Structure formats: C-alpha cells, structure tokens
Amino acid sequence: MKSYHALIIGGGGxxxxxxxDLALRGLKVTLVERGxxxxxxxxxxxxLLHSGGRYAVKDKESAVECIExxxxxxxVMPGTFEExxxxxxxxxEEDVEYSRLFIEGCTDCGIPTHQLTRExxxxxxxxxxxxxxxxxxxxxxxxxxxxxxxxxxxxxxxxGAEFKTYTEVLDVEKTGGTVTGVRVVDHRSGKESVINADIxxxxxxPWSGKVADMVGVEVPIRPSPGVMLALEGRLCxxxxxxxxxxxxxxxxxxxxxxxxIGTSSWVVDDPDNLGLPxxxxxxxxxxxxxxxxxxxxxxxxxxxxAARPLIGPRxxxxxxxxxxxxKCFDHVDEGVEGFVxxxxxxxxxxxxxxxxxxNVVCQKLGVDAPCRTREVVMLPHTAYFTG
Amino acid sequence: MTKEITxxxxxxxxxxxxxxxxxxxxxxxxxxxxLIAMQDIRRDQDPTLMLRHSCHHASxxxxxxxxxGKEELSCVVKVLDLGTPTVTVEPLENxxxxxxxxxxxxxxxxxxxxxxxxxxxxxxxxxxxxxxxxIDRYTRYENCIECGLCLSACPVAGSDAEYLGPAAMxxxxxxxxxxxxxxxxxxxxxxxxxxxxWRCHIAFECSEVCPSNVDPAAGIMNLRRKLTGSxxxxxxxxxx
Amino acid sequence: MQDxxxxxxxxxxxxxxxxxxxxxxxxxxxxxFALNRLTGLGLxxxxxxxxxxxxxxxxxxxxWDAFIKLARSPLFLLMDAVLIFGIIYHGxxxxxxxxxxxxxxxRAQRGLFWTLMVIGAALLVASxxxxxxx
Numbered sequence: 001m002k003s004y005h006a007l008i009i010g011g012g013g014x015x016x017x018x019x020x021d022l023a024l025r026g027l028k029v030t031l032v033e034r035g036x037x038x039x040x041x042x043x044x045x046x047x048l049l050h051s052g053g054r055y056a057v058k059d060k061e062s063a064v065e066c067i068e069x070x071x072x073x074x075x076v077m078p079g080t081f082e083e084x085x086x087x088x089x090x091x092x093e094e095d096v097e098y099s100r101l102f103i104e105g106c107t108d109c110g111i112p113t114h115q116l117t118r119e120x121x122x123x124x125x126x127x128x129x130x131x132x133x134x135x136x137x138x139x140x141x142x143x144x145x146x147x148x149x150x151x152x153x154x155x156x157x158x159x160g161a162e163f164k165t166y167t168e169v170l171d172v173e174k175t176g177g178t179v180t181g182v183r184v185v186d187h188r189s190g191k192e193s194v195i196n197a198d199i200x201x202x203x204x205x206p207w208s209g210k211v212a213d214m215v216g217v218e219v220p221i222r223p224s225p226g227v228m229l230a231l232e233g234r235l236c237x238x239x240x241x242x243x244x245x246x247x248x249x250x251x252x253x254x255x256x257x258x259x260x261i262g263t264s265s266w267v268v269d270d271p272d273n274l275g276l277p278x279x280x281x282x283x284x285x286x287x288x289x290x291x292x293x294x295x296x297x298x299x300x301x302x303x304x305x306a307a308r309p310l311i312g313p314r315x316x317x318x319x320x321x322x323x324x325x326x327k328c329f330d331h332v333d334e335g336v337e338g339f340v341x342x343x344x345x346x347x348x349x350x351x352x353x354x355x356x357x358x359n360v361v362c363q364k365l366g367v368d369a370p371c372r373t374r375e376v377v378m379l380p381h382t383a384y385f386t387g
Numbered sequence: 388m389t390k391e392i393t394x395x396x397x398x399x400x401x402x403x404x405x406x407x408x409x410x411x412x413x414x415x416x417x418x419x420x421x422l423i424a425m426q427d428i429r430r431d432q433d434p435t436l437m438l439r440h441s442c443h444h445a446s447x448x449x450x451x452x453x454x455x456g457k458e459e460l461s462c463v464v465k466v467l468d469l470g471t472p473t474v475t476v477e478p479l480e481n482x483x484x485x486x487x488x489x490x491x492x493x494x495x496x497x498x499x500x501x502x503x504x505x506x507x508x509x510x511x512x513x514x515x516x517x518x519x520x521x522i523d524r525y526t527r528y529e530n531c532i533e534c535g536l537c538l539s540a541c542p543v544a545g546s547d548a549e550y551l552g553p554a555a556m557x558x559x560x561x562x563x564x565x566x567x568x569x570x571x572x573x574x575x576x577x578x579x580x581x582x583x584x585w586r587c588h589i590a591f592e593c594s595e596v597c598p599s600n601v602d603p604a605a606g607i608m609n610l611r612r613k614l615t616g617s618x619x620x621x622x623x624x625x626x627x
Numbered sequence: 628m629q630d631x632x633x634x635x636x637x638x639x640x641x642x643x644x645x646x647x648x649x650x651x652x653x654x655x656x657x658x659x660f661a662l663n664r665l666t667g668l669g670l671x672x673x674x675x676x677x678x679x680x681x682x683x684x685x686x687x688x689x690x691w692d693a694f695i696k697l698a699r700s701p702l703f704l705l706m707d708a709v710l711i712f713g714i715i716y717h718g719x720x721x722x723x724x725x726x727x728x729x730x731x732x733x734r735a736q737r738g739l740f741w742t743l744m745v746i747g748a749a750l751l752v753a754s755x756x757x758x759x760x761x
Binding site for chain 2 (some may be wrong): 013035036038039042043044047073079080081082083084085114116124125126127137145146147166168185186188189190215228230234235236237238254255256257258260272273276278281297301303304306380382385386
C-alpha cells in the first residue's frame with residue numbers, strides 16, 4: 001500500500017500552503033478534503049491582504065506577521081493582488097485621536113504609513129464620506145480569496161503533492177499512542193479506504209476541534225463567524241478601513257466589480273451551522289455607509305457568514321478578544337505521537353503558518369530541508385485545474 | 388418567515404448505472420440561498436451530497452448549478468424568490484460529470500488559459516480618481532469568475548464537444564482589447580478556426596446567464612469583426 | 628487542433644438536435660436561433676417541393692391545371708401563409724444574424740430583433756391579405 005510522509009486534513013489555505021511547503025522540501029504529501037478545496041473558511045473571507053494596520057495597536061505579534069507576509073506574497077504570487085493600497089479613514093474626533101496611536105503602532109511594527117489630508121484622500125477616493133477628517137495610507141491589497149489559495153494548491157500539485165477532494169475523514173487510525181493514518185470515504189463512489197502516513201496534520205480550521213476529538217486530544221478552537229455583505233459596483237479602489245479599534249463593519253474591500261463590507265463576530269459550536277442574522281447584515285450597511293455613503297444605495301449582491309478558526313479557551317464569547325495569530329500544536333505532550341494541529345491565523349499569514357508547521361513536521365520526521373516558499377514563485381491558480 | 392421547500396436534486400455516484408433524483412425538504416427563510424439549502428441537506432439529511440462552493444458571494448464561480456433549468460450561481464439565488472414549491476437542482480451541462488452536482492472543470496480551464504489573458508486589468512471604476520502616491524494606476528481582477536455557466540447554457544457547446552466556448556473566447560477578446568503583456572495576436576490566431584469564434588451561432592445564452600458582466604457573446608462578435616477587418620485588408624494587399 | 632478535453636459528458640450524453648431545439652428556460656436568443664433553423668430546414672424542403680411541382684409542367688396541361696385548382700383551395704393558401712412566414716422570418720433574422728455576426732450592433736441585438744419582427748409582421752399581414760384576396 002502506498003504510504004506518505006505527511007497527510008494533511010483540510011483543503012483550505014493553511015492545508016494548501018503546508019502541502020506546498022512540504023512538497024518543496026521533497027516530502028511525499030497528500031491532502032484530504034471532504035468537499036472542494038477552499039470550500040470552508042478560506043474562500044469566504046473578504047479578500048484583504050493585510051498590511052497589519054488593523055492589528056498594529058492591540059495585537060503587534062499579528063501585525064508584524066502580516067506586513068512580513070504581505071511583502072513576501074506580493075513577490076511569490078505576482079498577478080494575484082489588486083495592489084491599490086488601503087486607507088484608514090478618520091471621520092470623528094475620536095477616530096483622529098486613535099490615529100496617533102495607530103501611526104505609532106504601525107511604525108513600531110514596520111508598517112509604512114503616509115498621512116493624507118481630507119482633500120488629498122477625497123481626490124484619490126471620491127466616494128469617501130464628506131465627514132472625513134484625515135486618512136492614513138497603508139500597504140493593504142486585495143485578492144480573490146479562492147484564487148490566491150489555489151496558487152498554493154497548483155504549485156504543490158505540480159511538485160507532486162496529491163489532493164483527494166470529496167474525501168471525508170471518518171476516523172483517525174492509531175497504533176498505541178501513535179497516529180498512523182486516516183480512514184476515509186470517497187464521496188464520488190462511496191468507497192472507504194485507509195491512507196497511511198508517517199505524520200498526520202490537522203489543518204481543518206474551524207473543524208479542527210472535530211478532528212482532534214477523533215484522536216482524543218484537545219484543540220482550543222472557537223469557530224467564530226462573521227457576516228459579510230457584497231454590493232454591486234466598486235465603490236472604492238483602495239481598501240477602506242475605519243480608524244477605530246477592531247469592530248463590526250470596519251472595512252470596505254473592493255473586489256472585481258463588487259464592494260465587500262465586513263464583518264461582525266460571534267461564537268458558535270458547530271462550524272457547519274453558522275446562520276445569517278439579518279441584524280448583522282443591517283449593521284454592515286449602517287457602519288459601511290459612515291465611511292462610504294453610497295453603500296446604502298448600492299444594489300445588494302450577497303450576504304454570507306464565514307467562521308474564523310480562532311484560538312482561545314472554550315469559554316470566551318464574542319471572539320473579538322481572541323488573538324488573530326496562529327498556533328502549531330504538537331500533541332506529543334498529550335501522549336499522542338505523529339499528530340500535529342495547525343490552526344488560527346488568516347489568509348495573509350497562511351504561508352508563514354505553513355513554514356512554522358513544516359519546520360515542526362520535518363523535525364519530527366528527521367528531515368533536514370530548508371523552507372523555500374519565500375522565494376519560489378507560484379504557478380497561476382488555473383494550473384490547479386489544468387496541471 | 389420560514390417555509391418548507393422541496394428540492395429535487397440530481398444524484399449520481401461513480402459506478403451507478405444511471406443518474407436519478409432525490410427529494411429533500413428544507414426549511415427556508417428570506418436569507419436562505421439555494422447553496423445554503425444544499426449545505427443544510429448535506430449537514431442534516433445526506434452527508435454524501437457533493438457540491439462545489441467557496442466564496443458565497445458570486446466572486447469565485449464554483450457554485451454554478453442549473454436551478455429550475457436555468458444556469459445560476461447558487462450562492463446568490465434566494466430560494467423563496469424562485470416562487471416554486473419544488474426547486475430542481477442539477478449540475479452544469481456540457482462538462483463531464485464527476486458526481487452529484489460536481490462537474491469536471493479541466494476542459495473549461497484548458498480552453499480558458501489558452502487565451503493567455505492576464506487576470507489583473509486596469510480598473511475603470513471612479514474614473515476621475517487620482518491613484519495615491521506609489522500606485523501607478525488602479526487595477527482590479529478581470530470580470531470572468533470562471534464559473535462555466537456560459538458553457539452550460541451554450542447550444543453550440545452541446546453539439547460540438549471541441550468548441551472553445553464563450554468564457555475562453557471572451558478571455559481572448561480581453562487579451563486583444565487590453566493586451567498588457569503581448570499584442571493579442573496569439574489570441575486572435577487561436578480563435579480563428581472552425582471550433583472557435585466562427586462556430587458561434589449567436590444565441591446569446593452565454594451573455595444571458597453570465598453572473599459577472601462579461602458579455603461573452605459581444606467578445607466573440609468583436610473577435611469576428613477584428614478578424615474580418617484584417618482579412619478584408621489582406622484581400623486588398625494591406626498588411627497590418 | 629488543440630489538446631483540450633472534450634466537453635461531451637458520457638453520463639449525460641447529449642443529442643445535438645436537442646441542444647439546438649431545447650428552448651426550455653432559455654431566452655430570446657435561443658428561440659430566435661431555434662426558429663431560424665426550423666424555418667431554414669422548412670425552406671430547403673419547400674425548394675425541393677417547388678421543383679417537383681414545376682416538373683408537372685413537363686407532363687402536360689391536365690396535370691398542371693389540376694394542381695392550380697388544388698393550389699386555390701383555402702388549406703393550400705394557409706400553407707402559403709406559413710411559407711411566407713418562414714421566408715420573412717428567416718430573411719429578416721438573417722439580416723440581424725449577419726450584422727451581429729460581424730460585430731455590428733451586438734449590444735442592440737435585442738432591439739434589432741424586435742424592430743425587424745415588427746417590420747416582418749407588417750409584411751406578413753400584407754402578404755396574407757394579398758394571398759387570400761387576389
């Protein structure tokens with residue numbers, strides 16, 4: 001029977017980036033995903049390539065990760081980002097007050113800022129609110145959430161990684177305290193089989209708690225959904241952030257011919273049952289129109305929920321206080337060998353998360369191979385389908 | 388307000404002698420899209436139901452289906468807006484079926500990438516706006532979201548399995564219209580054959596179903612005009 | 628030609644004729660397209676019929692007179708009307724398809740269709756009136 005060095009559970013951005021990293025290091029990698037790749041949280045975020053500005057005041061660790069990854073991804077994924085920068089806009093005196101902390105925080109984290117007057121900002125983004133007082137330009141960019149992640153998958157596939165989609169994990173196989181593989185069902189045919197691997201990596205995002213339950217280990221994951229609203233028409237070309245601490249409806253992200261407003265935050269138990277509260281949709285309109293008044297009149301396109309995989313004790317309740325950084329758990333301290341969980345984080349830092357996890361995986365397998373994902377230019381997303 | 392809606396869903400698993408339909412009843416409210424209803428079926432009634440989805444806001448193009456016979460992105464079709472007590476859900480046509488609602492997009496992407504269109508284009512929105520310091524010009528992603536609805540709706544694709552199809556030729560036209568890294572000659576040569584732009588029979592179904600303002604039919608016709616124009620010039624010995 | 632996967636689906640094989648004429652939940656373009664093919668086929672059929680009937684002339688006066696008598700019957704005149712519809716529709720839609728097919732008036736194709744159809748309807752009414760009164 002064919003055996004792999006590493007088997008990844010979960011075909012989101014994290015799993016894809018990890019497959020890419022490990023494949024470049026010469027490992028035999030396979031990935032199982034119960035649906036199509038990027039069908040969980042990955043495809044559903046608003047498409048922001050973070051500059052780190054959003055976290056520069058309260059979560060400096062995340063902010064530094066973001067700006068580093070932002071610069072790396074622009075190099076290794078040319079042609080994937082709408083590189084129009086972003087603005088943090090102050091529309092109240094309180095916002096102006098916050099802007100001092102903001103610029104200070106950005107400077108500390110190495111995020112370049114450029115302060116603009118009201119007139120300068122309105123000249124580059126004419127749809128901004130007339131109440132605008134000042135704006136700060138930061139190196140945000142936008143992406144197509146699915147297509148950015150698909151470049152990891154495309155390149156990994158080219159380098160020999162095998163992707164098994166529509167393949168759901170039924171159980172994790174163990175011998176003594178060691179994980180040896182997974183039992184899966186292929187939904188295309190209904191056939192069950194066992195896939196063996198030296199190490200199994202749980203990259204199931206908000207579902208990683210469910211996977212951990214199969215092994216009998218604890219992953220402190222909190223599926224924390226947010227509502228997003230897509231409107232027809234590109235109301236801005238830059239990413240427009242509100243100059244406030246992180247809150248509901250604090251961002252408008254232009255995407256193709258759409259404008260996406262995000263997001264809210266709460267916590268659920270089942271990542272397959274998020275719901276879509278109508279009052280959250282209204283909140284997106286209400287907060288969005290404070291920054292761009294045309295939001296209220298723009299035709300509705302879609303509203304949806306997506307669950308962030310936040311790390312935190314099972315007990316915190318709004319999701320906002322949870323850190324946006326990522327964490328790699330080696331469950332060996334819980335008496336389980338051959339099983340690693342990577343969770344938390346965000347699309348912008350997927351490559352960095354993968355690097356950290358691949359380091360752990362290689363160390364456990366005794367493989368001495370350096371990470372190459374900072375330099376290797378990735379294939380276009382379409383190569384996932386044609387390659 | 389919640390209403391019980393019956394979904395008649397196309398089912399097929401590899402090894403089945405033939406496809407069939409299953410019926411599921413799902414409570415739907417005013418926010419429930421066909422995509423959410425399919426996911427609810429998978430969660431609560433049949434975990435083996437296969438479908439593609441990703442962004443949930445008409446930007447990724449994976450959730451295309453035939454809903455009551457019409458090609459749509461299931462993420463933006465609200466069930467109660469359809470107004471039918473039974474909603475029929477089928478996979479896209481003119482692409483090989485993998486299972487249930489999932490079709491194989493390989494052929495679609497083989498054609499689409501052959502046009503060699505760059506995915507980032509100049510943004511035409513807010514035309515008066517000056518880009519900020521450090522940005523030469525505002526850019527954005529191309530309109531096409533590679534959903535395949537156009538190919539499914541095309542009557543010609545149904546009769547010529549080698550037809551390049553609307554999305555690929557619309558991409559070719561974009562490569563000619565805004566060349567960016569080339570002159571568009573490759574794209575023009577590529578469509579100039581019997582499975583290319585001359586095969587189109589002008590039914591406009593591609594543009595009718597396109598969820599992303601691509602207007603593939605206009606792209607194909609523009610390619611023809613360009614090719615006809617240069618043929619005429621060649622006829623009179625003028626080279627361009 | 629190029630190395631691309633066929634769009635033929637072996638699980639759901641498609642009959643080309645069905646692809647052309649299945650207008651369920653399709654829009655104006657498909658109806659126009661299907662009707663154009665239908666009238667086109669009808670006109671080809673008519674052309675052969677027409678030649679067969681003209682060949683009656685070679686076989687003498689009696690046969691031809693009998694045919695002319697038949698041709699004056701109301702049912703035959705109705706078939707004439709159908710023929711005229713076919714000619715007018717195919718011709719006028721052909722103008723649209725020809726123009727649009729070379730890249731002219733693409734965005735106005737719907738308006739073009741209905742304008743030509745209004746002209747067509749007027750021509751049809753006038754022709755039918757002539758057929759039944761002369």
